[in-house]
Amino acid sequence: MPRQSIFDMKVSKVYPLLVQKVERKGRTKEELDEVIAWLTGYDMKTVDQEMTYGAFFEKAPEMNPRAALIKGKICGVDVETIEDPLMQKIRWLDKLADELAKGKPMEKIKR
Numbered sequence: 345m346p347r348q349s350i351f352d353m354k355v356s357k358v359y360p361l362l363v364q365k366v367e368r369k370g371r372t373k374e375e376l377d378e379v380i381a382w383l384t385g386y387d388m389k390t391v392d393q394e395m396t397y398g399a400f401f402e403k404a405p406e407m408n409p410r411a412a413l414i415k416g417k418i419c420g421v422d423v424e425t426i427e428d429p430l431m432q433k434i435r436w437l438d439k440l441a442d443e444l445a446k447g448k449p450m451e452k453i454k455r
Contacts, residue, residue, distance in 0.1 A: 350434060351398030358397050359388070362441050369445040379440045382454045383408050401433040411436050413455045418442065 350358070363373045377388045385405030395403070411433075415424050418438045426432040443453045 349398075351396060351430065353397045354393065355391060355395055355397055355400050356393035359393070362437075365441055366445045369447070371444050371447075375444055375450065376441065378450065379444055379453055380437065383411055383437055383440060397434065398430060401430055404433075407433065410455050414439055 362376055366376050367373065380386055380388055383404075384401070384407060386400075391400070401407075412424075414436045416422070416439055418435045421435070423432060423435045423439050426435055440453055444450075
């Protein structure tokens with residue numbers, strides 16, 4: 345069976361995984377939603393969970409201009425060196441979720 349691209353996965357599949365990641369480390373879904381809102385402008389209560397993850401980022405109400413300040417490695421790759429703009433946005437959220445799960449204060453996560 346071919347692997348499904350992250351771009352084609354539904355938000356309804358990816359979002360619960362992010363929630364699980366942060367909750368396992370003692371953080372909350374509400375904190376994750378705050379980080380997502382900061383990065384993308386979305387209110388997760390109103391997001392169409394059936395849209396693809398690629399469309400989620402392509403149609404984001406307002407990507408935060410400070411997102412370019414997100415630095416560090418995710419899956420062994422520096423997020424600031426990712427050339428594909430859509431993949432970089434996806435990895436920015438991965439990085440923010442990691443920082444949240446690791447206990448970083450919200451003020452520092454939101455730069």
